[in-house]
Amino acid sequence: MILVTGATGTIGRHLVPLLIDSGAAVREMSRRQGFDFEDTESLTRALDGVDTVFLLSPPGDTVAKYDLALLEQAKNVHKVVKISAIHTGEPGFELTSAWHLPGEQALRSSDLMWTILRPTAFASNALAWLPQIEAGEPIPSFYGDGKNGVVNPRDIAAVAAQALLTDDHDKQTYTLTGPELLNTTQQVEILSDVLGKPLQTVDVSPDQARAGMLAQGMPSESVEFMLKGFEIVRNGGNAVVTDHVERVLGRSPATFRTWAQETLL
Ligand SMILES: NC(=O)c1ccc[n+]([C@@H]2O[C@H](COP(=O)([O-])OP(=O)(O)OC[C@H]3O[C@@H](n4cnc5c(N)ncnc54)[C@H](OP(=O)(O)O)[C@@H]3O)[C@@H](O)[C@H]2O)c1
Numbered sequence: 001m002i003l004v005t006g007a008t009g010t011i012g013r014h015l016v017p018l019l020i021d022s023g024a025a026v027r028e029m030s031r032r033q034g035f036d037f038e039d040t041e042s043l044t045r046a047l048d049g050v051d052t053v054f055l056l057s058p059p060g061d062t063v064a065k066y067d068l069a070l071l072e073q074a075k076n077v078h079k080v081v082k083i084s085a086i087h088t089g090e091p092g093f094e095l096t097s098a099w100h101l102p103g104e105q106a107l108r109s110s111d112l113m114w115t116i117l118r119p120t121a122f123a124s125n126a127l128a129w130l131p132q133i134e135a136g137e138p139i140p141s142f143y144g145d146g147k148n149g150v151v152n153p154r155d156i157a158a159v160a161a162q163a164l165l166t167d168d169h170d171k172q173t174y175t176l177t178g179p180e181l182l183n184t185t186q187q188v189e190i191l192s193d194v195l196g197k198p199l200q201t202v203d204v205s206p207d208q209a210r211a212g213m214l215a216q217g218m219p220s221e222s223v224e225f226m227l228k229g230f231e232i233v234r235n236g237g238n239a240v241v242t243d244h245v246e247r248v249l250g251r252s253p254a255t256f257r258t259w260a261q262e263t264l265l
Contacts, residue, residue, distance in 0.1 A: 001049050002164055005029045005037075005070065006056035010124050011083065014157035015054060022165055037066035043073045050076075052164050055103070056083040061222065067103030071110070079113040079170070081163045083156070086120040086175055086240065092232050095225035104173075115163035119156050119176040120240060121148040123259035126187060133191070138202035141184035142209055146233040149177030149241040150187065152254040154262075159248045174244040178253045181239050187256055194260040206230065 002019055006012040007028030019026045027050065029035040035046045037057065047053070053074060057066035067082065074080065084100040087093040100118075107114040129139045156176055163169040182190075185201050192199040204212070206227050213223045232238065245253040254262075 001025045001027055002052045002054065003027050003029055003046055003050040004054045005046075006054075006058065006083075008032055009056065009058070010122060010153045011056060011157045011160065012054070014154045015160055018157060018161040019164065022161065024165065037062070037069055040069065040073065043070055047073050047077065050074075051078050053077055053080045054083075054160055054164060055080050057099075057103070059099075061099070063099035064102040067100075068106055071103070071106050074112070077112060079115075079164070080107055081115045081117065081160050082107060083160075084116050084118045086118045086177075086238065088118055092228060092237065095222065095229060098225075113167070113170045115169045115171070116173040117156060117160060117163070117176055118173065119151050120178075120238065121150050122156075123150050123152045123178070123254075123256050124263070126191065126256075126260070127263075129188075129191075133195070133197070133199060138200040139184070139188050140204045141188075141201040142204050142230045143184055143233040144203060145183050145185075146236055147181040147183045147186075147239045148233065149179075149181055149239070150256050150259075151176050151178045151245070152256075152259045154259075155245050155249070155253045159245060162248050169248065174248065175240065175242045176245055176253075177241045178245075179241065179255060181241060182256055190257050191260055191264070194257065194264060 002024050004012050004016055004026055007016055008030045016026055016028055029046045035042045055070060057063040082103055084104055085096045087096055088100045089097050104116055132139045159176060188199050188201050210223055210227060
């Protein structure tokens with residue numbers, strides 16, 4: 001039995017059908033199914049009879065707490081495949097590390113089998129631009145010319161399925177990226193082409209980004225961590241492409257254009 005946390009989320013919704021199609025028994029976990037990371041009793045129920053876990057904690061300051069809460073109850077589990085994030089543990093990525101390093105370290109120091117997947121920016125983050133696209137407004141660009149190796153969540157799910165279903169990726173840490181480096185303007189040009197609609201970007205300065213996040217009620221410490229992350233991307237610090245998706249799947253990762261065609265048309 002494989003427990004899929006975040007089953008209704010960006011990766012989980014692609015992973016569940018892959019596992020079911022492979023013949024695996026799957027238990028889906030999210031609040032929709034009555035399981036909550038905040039509720040220890042529901043974690044015990046979720047893990048009952050489970051051999052293998054796909055561990056994805058929802059984004060936010062609770063990632064480490066949720067990862068550790070689930071691992072604490074996972075006494076009879078054999079393997080955990082955890083979604084982490086690119087640059088976890090590296091200097092300058094304190095927010096990412098605060099979220100994901102405790103769970104990574106708990107797995108590495110446990111007796112469990114594990115695979116750690118560290119994706120870069122998801123292609124699906126572009127869905128946050130839909131309101132501007134629909135309103136004909138410019139899309140905010142926080143990274144200047146900084147590029148990301150944008151990855152398709154479907155590819156993350158496909159890699160996770162291999163790690164869950166075979167022993168080939170035990171004790172491996174993979175950095176999952178797409179095949180190409182793109183800045184926000186290039187992503188928006190691709191969306192414009194796919195949608196057949198003129199689209200533009202507008203550069204958001206760090207001061208404007210700070211004011212926006214504070215106005216949304218984000219704690220100032222988190223805002224400063226986020227801004228540090230933006231600055232690193234602006235300066236090319238996330239311009240990373242790896243061959244890890246291809247190594248696991250035996251094919252190239254999908255392009256951002258493919259994601260847009262699959263998702264938006
Ligand atoms: N977005 C990126 O570019 C990126 C890059 C690298 C790493 N990551 C990492 O990827 C992970 C997933 O991010 P995402 O934005 O794509 O999230 P997501 O998978 O879309 O959503 C979170 C999932 O968790 C469930 N959930 C939320 N609160 C819960 C709770 N209290 N108990 C049980 N389940 C709960 C949600 O379902 P219900 O609402 O039904 O409970 C949903 O299925 C995060 O850990 C993030 O740090 C993201």
